[in-house]
Amino acid sequence: MREIGRLRHLSLGMVALLGVGLTTAPFAAAAPPPAPTIAQGNNWDVKPVAAGYQITLRLGAPAPMRASLPLLAVDGEPIGVAKQSTDQRTLTLVSTDPAVLKAKDVKLVWSGDLGKDDRKAESRGAAVGGPNDAYWLKPKLGALLKDDPAKPGKFKVETSEYNLGDEAVFLPGLGQKSEVVGKVYTPVGATGKRPFVLFLHGRHSYCYGGTNEQPEKPWPCTDGAKPVPSYRGYDGAAKALASSGYQVVSISSNAVNAYDGGVYDAGAQARAELILDHLKLWKQWSTAGGGPFGNKYVGKIDLQNIGLMGHSRGGEGVARAAVVNADRGGEFGIRAVLPLAPVDFARSTVPGVAMSVILPYCDGDVSDLQGQKFYDDTRYSVTGDAATRSTVTVLGANHNFFNTEWTPGQSEAPSNDDWGGEGKAAPCDAKYAGRLKAKEQQAVGTAYLSGFFRLHLGNEKQFLPLFDGSDARAASAGRAVVRVVSQAPLATRRDVNRFDSALPKGALTGKASAVVCSGATLKDARAATPTCLTTDGSGDSPHWDSAWFAARTPTMAATRLSWRDKTGVLRVNLPAAQRDVRKFAALSFRTAPDPAGAAKTDLSVRVVDGKGRAVSVPVSKVSDALTRLPGPKTFGLPKNLLRSVRIPVSSLKGIDLKDVRAIELRTDKVAKGTVYLSDLAFSSAGVGVSAPAVKLPRVSASDVKVKEGDKGTQTVDFYVRLHRASTRPVKVYAETNGDLGSTVGDVVRTVVFKPGQVKQKISLPVKSNTRDSYDIQFSLVLSVPHEALLDKSFGHGEVIDDDPTPKLTLGNLTTVEKTGEVGFPMTLSAPSDKYVGVNGQLKDGTAVLKQDYLGYYDEGDPGSRTIDGYVESGQTKGLMLVKIVDDKVKEPAETFTAVVDQADGADIKVPQTLTATITDND
Known part of the structure; x- marks a missing residue:
């Protein structure tokens, strides 16, 4: 697991997403008076608020509405997820960490982009391609399919729309009302019940045009602004499917986009609820x-044969919808799920359902390709899972262009190329030869979306080669370079070695070594267990990058094989029951080269029978899995992705396929190297069996609220429960997420339910004290379940401070003219863990501003009458500072006043008027 300090305890900015009972964006009826500023820069400031310290960053131009999470980095360290204002120009988060009071710099960064250099350098030609980039301009290509899934079918397509209103349905996961709007694509003349496919777009701007004034509510659109019609952006795929007899609906989720910055899970549950409401x-x-529609569709739709496509945050939404549907008894037959350039913030699994994840290599939004984890986490999560799943990596494709309404020159509302590089040197630049044009990318999307749903909903098996790892191509996908990794269904697969646990003794000979690894380590960081690689944190390792809501849950384990000469052999012996492999079509495994190793590497795969006869196949002969993916070592490139090595069993001539004794991976091709290995299996392509996983137990986390107490240690007791006992052991990962400060203990735990168990307790210690403190809100997050489904995966915790607020006493000031810097005294009746601040105005008496005194904090503006003061956490004394002007004129004592009209963090009545008396010293 990656050791990244930014992920260990996200600040209360994240707690605002994860907080107890907090489901709406912060739109209060009446704004309080402004809090005093206690740290600031050119475009940011830090102020005390009820929950801690609010960090606010103001941008000169609106930030993009991205699928990735917006983070605020204080002095280079990301400290949490920020809320965005409706005009996208202001970002805020709240932290209880007093270190933010000493901030020198605050910037906006994005999850997945961490460590990535400014892409403007790329457009200036500063970046150069990696050593293997040329290969990807003329790569090995698979055979063309005879039938193209994007080719229009025999039915004409009728389109229509429905609009039940901008606030037609309440979504509990959002705490807000959403629009119910959809575009319908109907095959004209099709008889009987038709398979049903629903598309859900992702996080994008939800309103455009208008007065640009920030409304009180972000949704519905106001002041002349119009809704962004993102749901109309998938016409190509929708019409291809409808013309082949499939009923398609693409729905709008602008309200979710407007409010999901204030939701504990970034809107995944709300998107799932919206899908199910439409169904x-x-x-x-x-x-x-x-x-x-009246009776138009009566008897025309098969809601036991449903496919879901979700783009961007919609990808996590459709994955969650499949699970929620199963949790609720499988009312709808969701049988195929396609997350397109998805986020996976919470590490859910999607067992039982056919799934293909499309990963655009040049994704400039979800640039860490975190959707890879849907595949990695689901592969072996449930015993007997009969569904098939795959990943489809599309080189040269970005995040936005799959949707025409997110594509410049095609969209109604403003849009952009999310990668951003305008040069031609790096493989994701707009002018690079391998970068796909918008229409080329949309053609790829149409081919794979149409092919996937026709395969799994219509059993049109002619499209299986697009998804079985054989790298077959659709003519309509044109020059696109696509690489597919597939897990065949259990009925046609024999797992030989997953390479996720230690090899048996004697498996290695020669000068080779192997270690099981998981996760990635940032440069200069220490790892408690072997990590797979070291990275700069730029999102270049989709298998091993941490997720944001399950930061410490282990990522996929693999074997890292290293060798120093050509004598190394990794031998996997087959038990007697597995030696007859005649019924399988291919021997396959996943592999990738070590990014720190040599530019070129290779292995031989040697298959040995019972009489010692063998066939040896170089990996480079059948696959480019050990050819590095393109890109310079910057901008999150090149990606480190495991790809398929697929050797047809029919090519293993001269050995007895009834008696295969061993598979050897030999280092006889190059003298030195390191590779990653996973998922060695014999398999044949198959459609599998797909249905809602209603028979699995459901796992949930409780909510809990406790008082802090005054003495000793209290506990916060979460309960993780199964809704029924299981006959198999059930495992789920649990970890705390939020700003726990020094009060609440942290936990990272693997929770295992033995057969028959239904409840496990997770206790967190709470340090009691008698000092006034902030209430602490956080979550217990469940992720990556085994033999179960995630039901309520976020348990919300709250520790309520029960100590009295100390009283604050302000005093008058008597000083001598020569003193210079001096302050009105502030005294707390007891120390507090909170920042205590006051704010007020200076008023002249016989002493005159600038002539006799100055506001201390406004030397750049000596005419300012603002006065601030504070008492630091843990202290009882503070000052409201001013400066006294020392002149040479003999004069009587003079006075001025400070009217304190605001105070935070203490018990005090305001306004109060304080008097300063200056005694002449001339």
């Missing part, structure tokens, strides 16, 4: 009729 409407319209 319930279509259930009514296709059975009883009514609504906007």
